[in-house]
Amino acid sequence: MKCGFYELDITPPLGSIIPGGFGARYADEILDPLYARAMVMQTEGENIAVVVVDACGITMDITERIRRRVMERVPLKEQEIMVIATHSHGAGPTLNWGEEVVTDAAYLQNLIQKAADAIVNAWKRAKESELFVGKEELSDMSYIRVYKMKDGSLLTNPDPNTLTDQIQEPSSTIDPSVLVLAIKQEGKYVGAMVNYANHPAIVYSNMVTGDYISILSAELKRHFGPEFVTIFVNGACGNINHLNPYDLTTYKWEQYRKVGKSLAEKVKAAMENVTPVDGQVHAACKDIFVRFRKPTPEMLLNAQKVFADLGDELIESRPGQANYTDTFFALQTFWVQADKRTQRKVALQVFKIGPCSLIGTPCQMFVEFGKKIKAACGEYCFVAAFANDYCGYVPTEECMREGVYEARLAFTSGLEPAAGNLVSDAAIELYKQCGNNS
Numbered sequence: 001m002k003c004g005f006y007e008l009d010i011t012p013p014l015g016s017i018i019p020g021g022f023g024a025r026y027a028d029e030i031l032d033p034l035y036a037r038a039m040v041m042q043t044e045g046e047n048i049a050v051v052v053v054d055a056c057g058i059t060m061d062i063t064e065r066i067r068r069r070v071m072e073r074v075p076l077k078e079q080e081i082m083v084i085a086t087h088s089h090g091a092g093p094t095l096n097w098g099e100e101v102v103t104d105a106a107y108l109q110n111l112i113q114k115a116a117d118a119i120v121n122a123w124k125r126a127k128e129s130e131l132f133v134g135k136e137e138l139s140d141m142s143y144i145r146v147y148k149m150k151d152g153s154l155l156t157n158p159d160p161n162t163l164t165d166q167i168q169e170p171s172s173t174i175d176p177s178v179l180v181l182a183i184k185q186e187g188k189y190v191g192a193m194v195n196y197a198n199h200p201a202i203v204y205s206n207m208v209t210g211d212y213i214s215i216l217s218a219e220l221k222r223h224f225g226p227e228f229v230t231i232f233v234n235g236a237c238g239n240i241n242h243l244n245p246y247d248l249t250t251y252k253w254e255q256y257r258k259v260g261k262s263l264a265e266k267v268k269a270a271m272e273n274v275t276p277v278d279g280q281v282h283a284a285c286k287d288i289f290v291r292f293r294k295p296t297p298e299m300l301l302n303a304q305k306v307f308a309d310l311g312d313e314l315i316e317s318r319p320g321q322a323n324y325t326d327t328f329f330a331l332q333t334f335w336v337q338a339d340k341r342t343q344r345k346v347a348l349q350v351f352k353i354g355p356c357s358l359i360g361t362p363c364q365m366f367v368e369f370g371k372k373i374k375a376a377c378g379e380y381c382f383v384a385a386f387a388n389d390y391c392g393y394v395p396t397e398e399c400m401r402e403g404v405y406e407a408r409l410a411f412t413s414g415l416e417p418a419a420g421n422l423v424s425d426a427a428i429e430l431y432k433q434c435g436n437n438s
Contacts, residue, residue: 001041001042001043001128001129001131001281002041002042002043002126002127002128002129003039003040003041003042003126003127003129003131003183003185003190003191004038004039004040004042004121004122004123004124004125004126004127005037005038005039005122005125005183005190005191005227005229005231006037006038006118006119006121006122006125006229007035007036007037007038007118007229008035008036008114008115008117008118008121009033009034009035009114010034010035010036010053010054010055010092010110010111010114010115011030011033011034011092011208012027012034012091012092012093012104012107012208013027013107014027014028014029014030015027015028016092016093016104016107016208017092017093017100017101017102017104018089018090018091018092018093018206018208019056019057019089019091019093019094019095019097019101020056020088020089020090020091020097020201020204021089021101021204021319022319022324022325022328023100023101023318023319023320023324023328024100024101024102024319025205025206026206027206027207027208028206028207029206029207029208030207030208031090031203031207031208031209031214032090032208032209032210032214032215032218033208033210033214034053034054034055034088034091034092034208034209034210035053035054035210035217036051036052036053036054036111036114036115036118037051037052037053037118037217037229037230037231037232038050038051038052038115038118038119038121038122038229038231039051039122039183039191039193039229039231040076040119040122040123040126041126041281041353042123042126043280043281045280045281046080046280046281046282046283047075047076047077047080047281048080048081048082048281048283048351048353049070049076049080049081049082049119049122049123050082050084050193050231050233050351050358051066051081051082051083051084051115051116051118051119052084052085052086052231052232052233053083053084053085053086053111053115054086054088054091054210054213054214055085055086055087055088055091055092055094055111056085056087056088056089056091056094056095057085057087057094057095057386057390058083058085058094058095058386058388058389058390059094059095059389059390060345060347060362060388060389062083062094062108062111062112063083063388063389065112065116066081066083066112066115066116066119067081067083067116069112069113069116069117070116070119070120073116073120074119074120074123074124076119076123077283078285079283079284079285079349080283081119082349082351082358082360082384082387082388083115083387083388084233084234084360084384084386084387084388085234085386085387085390086200086210086211086213086232086234086386087199087200087201087234087237087364087385087386088200088209088210088211088213089199089200089201089203089204089211090200090203090204090205090207090208090209090210090211091208091209091210092104092107092111092208093107093108094107094108094111095390096411097411097412100319127185127186128185129183129184129185129190130183130184130185130276131181131182131183131184131276131277131278131353131354132181132182132183132184132271132274132275132276132277133179133180133181133182133274133275133277133355133356133380134179134180134182134270134271134272134273134274134275135177135178135179135180135270135379135380136178136180136266136267136269136270137176137177137178137266138176138178138196138262138263138266139174139176140262141198141242141258141259141262141263142174142176142197142198142237142240142241142242143170143174143240143241143242143243143244143250144170144171144172144173144174144239144240144367145157145199145239145240145241145243146170146171146172146239146399146404146406147167147168147169147170147171147245148167148168148169148170148171149163149166149167149168149403150166150167150168151166153401153402153403154171154399154401154403154404155403155404156403156404156405156406157241157243157245157405158245159245160243160245160246160248160251163245164245164246167245171239171398171399172239172366172367172368172396173367174197174240174367175197175235175236175240175367175370175371175374177195177196177197177235177374178194178195178196178263178266178267178270179194179195179196179270179380179381179382180192180193180194180195180267180270180271180274181193181277181353181356181380181382182271182274188224188225189224189228189271190224190227190228190229191228191229191230191231192220192228192230192231192267192271193231193232193233193358193382194216194230194231194232194233194263194267195233195235195382195383195384196232196233196234196235196263197234197235197236197237197240197367197370197383197385198212198234198237198240198241198242198259199237199240199241199242200212200213200234200256201241201242202242202253202255202256202259203253203256204253205253209256211256211260212242212256212257212259212260212263213230213232213260214256214260215256215257215259215260215261215263215264216230216232216260216263216264216267217230217232218260219260219261219264219265220264220267220268223264223268233358233382233383233384234384234385234386235367235370235382235383235384235385236365236366236367236368236369236370236371236373236383236385237364237367237385238363238364238365238366238367238385238393238394238395238406239366239367239395239399239406240367242255242256242259277353277354277355277356278354279352279353279354279355280352280354280435281351281352281353281354282350282351282352282434282435283349283350283351283352283434284349284350284430284433284434284435285347285348285349285350285430286347286348286349286426286429286430287345287346287347287348288345288346288348288422288423288426289343289344289345289346290343290344290346290391290415290416290419290422290423291342291343291415291416292336292339292341292342292343292344292414292415292416293336293409293414293415293416293417294336294337295333295336295337295409299333299409300333300334300337302330302333303329303330303331303333303334304330306326306327306330307330310327314327328410329408329409329410332409332410332411333409335411336409336410336411336414344391344415346361346362346363346389346391346419346423346426347362347388347389348360348361348423348426348427348430349387349388349430350427350430350431350434351434352431352434352435355378355379355380356378356380356381356382357377357378357380357381357382357431357434358382358384359373359377359381359382359383359384359427359430359431360384360387360388361383361384361385361387361423361427362385362386362387362388362389362390362391363385363391363392363393363394363415363419363420363423364385364386364390364391364392364393364394364406364412365385365394365420365423365424366393366394366395366396366399366406366420368396368420369394369396369420369421369423369424370383370385372424372428373424373427373428373431376428376431377428377431391415392410392411392412392413392414392415393406393407393412393413394415394419394420394423395407395413395420396420397417397418397420400417
C-alpha cells in the first residue's frame with residue numbers, strides 16, 4: 001500500500017469572525033496557525049483520502065466543493081474522500097450560527113482550495129508504507145459536562161464557584177480511548193491518524209488557534225520530525241469537555257497546552273506498542289433522513305415573553321450582556337419554527353483499512369453513541385464526529401431535558417430525540433456492508 005501526507009496553512013486573517021458561541025468574536029491575535037491536513041492511501045483496488053481542517057464545523061457544500069476540486073486532479077471517487085472538522089472554537093468563519101456568526105466567502109474559498117490541494121499533494125507524494133495500529137488511554141484530561149444534580153435535574157457545566165455542592169454525579173462516563181493508526185516509510189514514522197473525544201473549546205477568546213490539536217501536532221513534530229503530519233479525528237465529544245468543576249485551573253485557557261501535551265504523550269506511548277495492519281481498503285457512503293424537532297406552543301410563548309420583556313431594548317441586546325442567552329434562544333426558537341423542512345439528510349461514510357475502520361458522521365454525538373459504534377465495529381474503530389457536514393448536537397433521549405444545553409432547540413441542536421440511535425444504527429449497518437460489493 002502507498003500512503004501520502006500533506007498539510008497547508010488555512011489561518012484566517014485578523015478581523016475574521018470566530019464561530020463557536022452565541023455571538024461573534026473577531027480574531028485579534030494568531031495564537032497558533034490553522035491547517036488542512038491530508039492523508040491518502042492508494043491500493044490496486046480502492047483508494048481513500050481524509051482531510052482534516054482546523055474548523056468549528058463544515059457544511060456539505062464545503063465538502064462537495066473540496067471533492068470536486070480533488071476529483072478534477074487525481075483519480076479519487078466521491079465516496080473515497082472524507083472531510084472532517086476538528087471542532088476548534090478558535091478557527092475561521094465556516095458556519096452560519098445565529099444573527100452575528102456568519103461565514104466569509106473569501107475565507108471559505110481559500111479553505112476549500114487548500115483542503116483539496118492538501119489531498120492532491122498527499123496523493124502525489126504517496127510512497128510504499130507500513131501501517132501499524134496502537135491504543136492507549138487518557139483519562140484525566142476530559143470530563144462529562146452534563147451532571148445529575150441533587151434536586152434531580154440535569155445541568156451542563158454547573159458553575160464551579162456556586163454549584164459544586166449541589167452536584168450528585170456526572171450523567172455518564174467519558175471515552176478515554178486514544179487510538180492511533182501510524183504510518184512508516186523507509187523505517188521512519190511520517191504521519192498518524194489519532195482518535196480522541198474531547199471538545200476543543202479550551203481557548204475561548206479572540207485568539208485564532210486549533211486548540212489542543214495545535215499542541216498535539218507540534219509535540220509530535222518535535223518528536224518524529226518536522227514533516228510528520230497528525231490527522232486528528234475528534235470522536236463523540238458532544239457531552240465531553242476539559243472542565244472539572246472541582247479544579248478551577250481547568251478553566252484557564254492555558255489548559256489547552258496541558259491537554260495537547262498529555263495527548264501527545266499517549267500517542268507516543270501507543271506507537272511504542274503497535275500491531276501491524278494489513279488488508280484491503282474499502283469505502284462506502286449512505287444517506288439517511290432524520291426528523292427535526294419543532295418548538296412546542298409553550299416554547300413559542302416563552303420566546304414571545306423574552307421579546308416582550310425586552311421591549312425597545314431588544315435591538316440593543318448583544319452577546320456578553322446579561323440574559324443574552326435567553327435572547328439568543330428566543331431568536332433560535334422563531335427561526336426553527338419558520339423553517340418549513342420536516343427532516344434533514346444525514347450523510348454517513350465508512351472507510352475500512354484492514355482490521356481498522358473510520359466511521360464518519362456529521363453529528364456532535366454524545367459519547368454513549370460513540371461507544372455503541374465502537375462496540376459493534378471492532379477493536380480498532382475510529383469514530384469521527386463533524387465529518388462532511390454539521391448536523392448539531394445529538395444527545396441521548398435521557399438528556400433531552402431542561403438544563404441540558406446540548407438539548408436546547410437551536411440551529412446547533414434540532415434533530416429528533418431518537419436521532420442518536422438512528423444515526424449509530426445506520427453507521428453500524430454501513431460498516432457491515434462496506435467492502436461486500438467489491
